[in-house]
Amino acid sequence: MEWEVVIGLEIHAQLATKSKIFSGASTAYGALPNTQACLVDLGYPGVLPVLNREAVRMAAKFGLAIGAEVARRSVFARKNYFYPDLPKGYQISQYELPVVAGGSIEIELEDGATKVIGITRAHLEEDAGKSLHEDFHGMTGIDLNRAGTPLLEIVSEPDMRSAKEAVAYMKKIHTLVRYLEICDGNMQEGSFRCDANVSVRPKGQKEFGTRTELKNLNSFRFVERAINYEIERQIELIEAGGKVVQETRLYDPEKNETRSLRAKEEANDYRYFPDPDLLPLEIDDSFLEEVKKTLPELPDAKKHRFMESYGLSAYDASVLTGSRAMGDYYESVVRTLGDEHAKLAANWVMGELSGALNKDGKEITETPISAAQLAGLLARIIDNTISGKIAKDVFEAMWAGEGDADAIIEKKGLKQITDTGAIEKIVDEVIAENPGQVEQYRAGKEALLGYFVGQVMKKTQGKANPGQVNQLLKQKLG
Numbered sequence: 001m002e003w004e005v006v007i008g009l010e011i012h013a014q015l016a017t018k019s020k021i022f023s024g025a026s027t028a029y030g031a032l033p034n035t036q037a038c039l040v041d042l043g044y045p046g047v048l049p050v051l052n053r054e055a056v057r058m059a060a061k062f063g064l065a066i067g068a069e070v071a072r073r074s075v076f077a078r079k080n081y082f083y084p085d086l087p088k089g090y091q092i093s094q095y096e097l098p099v100v101a102g103g104s105i106e107i108e109l110e111d112g113a114t115k116v117i118g119i120t121r122a123h124l125e126e127d128a129g130k131s132l133h134e135d136f137h138g139m140t141g142i143d144l145n146r147a148g149t150p151l152l153e154i155v156s157e158p159d160m161r162s163a164k165e166a167v168a169y170m171k172k173i174h175t176l177v178r179y180l181e182i183c184d185g186n187m188q189e190g191s192f193r194c195d196a197n198v199s200v201r202p203k204g205q206k207e208f209g210t211r212t213e214l215k216n217l218n219s220f221r222f223v224e225r226a227i228n229y230e231i232e233r234q235i236e237l238i239e240a241g242g243k244v245v246q247e248t249r250l251y252d253p254e255k256n257e258t259r260s261l262r263a264k265e266e267a268n269d270y271r272y273f274p275d276p277d278l279l280p281l282e283i284d285d286s287f288l289e290e291v292k293k294t295l296p297e298l299p300d301a302k303k304h305r306f307m308e309s310y311g312l313s314a315y316d317a318s319v320l321t322g323s324r325a326m327g328d329y330y331e332s333v334v335r336t337l338g339d340e341h342a343k344l345a346a347n348w349v350m351g352e353l354s355g356a357l358n359k360d361g362k363e364i365t366e367t368p369i370s371a372a373q374l375a376g377l378l379a380r381i382i383d384n385t386i387s388g389k390i391a392k393d394v395f396e397a398m399w400a401g402e403g404d405a406d407a408i409i410e411k412k413g414l415k416q417i418t419d420t421g422a423i424e425k426i427v428d429e430v431i432a433e434n435p436g437q438v439e440q441y442r443a444g445k446e447a448l449l450g451y452f453v454g455q456v457m458k459k460t461q462g463k464a465n466p467g468q469v470n471q472l473l474k475q476k477l478g
Contacts, residue, residue: 002203003200004200004202004203004204004205005160005161005162005163005199006158006161006211007158007163007165008159008196008197009194009197010154010156012127012152012154012195013153013154013183013185014149014184015058015152015183016181016183017052017054020150021052021055021124021148022049022148023040023049023148024038025037027149027150029186033132033141033144033145036145037129040148041148042147043088048277049275051076051278052150056281058150058182059123061182062100062122062152062176062177063103064291065176068102068103069100069102069103070100071098071100072282073280073282074099074283075096075274076093076094076124076274076278076280077095077272077273078092079093079125079270079272085144085147086147087129091125091128092278093126095267095272096272099123099281100123101120102118102119104116104118105117105176106300107165108168109168112314117156118156119156122153124152124153125150126149126150126151127146127148128147129143129146129147130144130145130146152183158197158208163223163224163225163227163228167223170220175299175323176298176299178324179296179298179324187219188218190218192218193218194217194223195214197211197213198227200234200235200238209244212244212247212248212264213249214250214251214258215261216250222253225253226251229256233258246264247263247264248260303318303321306327309339310334310346311342311343312342329349330345330349336376344382348378349374352395368399369398373404377391377395378391380406386409386414387464387465387466388466390463394414397412414463423465423472426459427452427456427469427476429459430452430456430459431452431473431476431477434451442477449470452473453466
């Protein structure tokens, strides 16, 4: 039997506010356990939550970016359940009336085709604390620093049909929330994670199969591996005569398997009801207009503009708009050099610069070479002061903090030899020293041209202009 996979994702994006959603406690990462939890976060009797306006602004910004309806009136609800890291015994979330409803984003598939993924809703809620099991020898420690951290839960329609589609969707949302500067997207710190709802059904069947929820996946690789494992598990179970049980499962990356955590709760298990301590959230037109003015150029629009304005391929434009900071850096280089050198700039930003960043584990915002400095280096390639090969050595010196391109070129004597007479003299020497290779070249072995070029470059320590070397060799060998 042929099977069809149905996947929906619930993405939790931690909003980049300085304080929590209902209290003034800090959201900074890395503090000692329980040092950033105030009486509101600890659920002390008599304390009252106060909604963080900035969290609302960020949620509205996301809604506008995906073409959703930002609700003029939404309601906070209590989601009741007991867990050791939830001291109040309930989580403040939104249920029937979320702040964002509808919307969609477009993802690109492996074959270059595109697909629209619907978004059901995005709602505001507070995070719970964290249970720590490793260091307590048979006991569990509770760190409530995360309690009350603002989250935007983004719930997709069940529109994805493979693990790769799910990853493409998750990456697109990740890029978007970082462009909007509403979430830092740091998956290692738990700022961006997802739950995946997975089911299978016979191909052609309209009704959905029984789904399982894979909880707290915090890397793109784990999302793909966990979903693929769960798909295989469900198909094998059904084909062996069993039935899939609706439940919540955890993914173990070391064993590459999912295992049952608890029976899947339904909404009525949480006994949702409007939170009596919080008034309905009302958003007026002036607030939305204010938010609209802060929207940046979105990734898809920037990608298409890069293709049209700079003549870049879809792939190059996708890479360069992968983050807002990367796109801004690239455009800054192009503005200095001129649009006619946009491809050269793209090659260096995606090649040398990205390679150096990856090697050192740095973000583009941490680069030791500014956009102006890289443009200065590329300008020396354009005006033939140095060759592309020498430029790579200059780049390494710049990366190591030895100064800008001009200072390094001057200090190390790296200026390219463009004097035709000087190059011609060395070309004559190389031809004279290699009679055998000259004879073979003239007999038709034209691939030997590269050998002669190499010999000339060796004698000039890589400083001869490669174009002139090629031209002179072809003339003299011909």
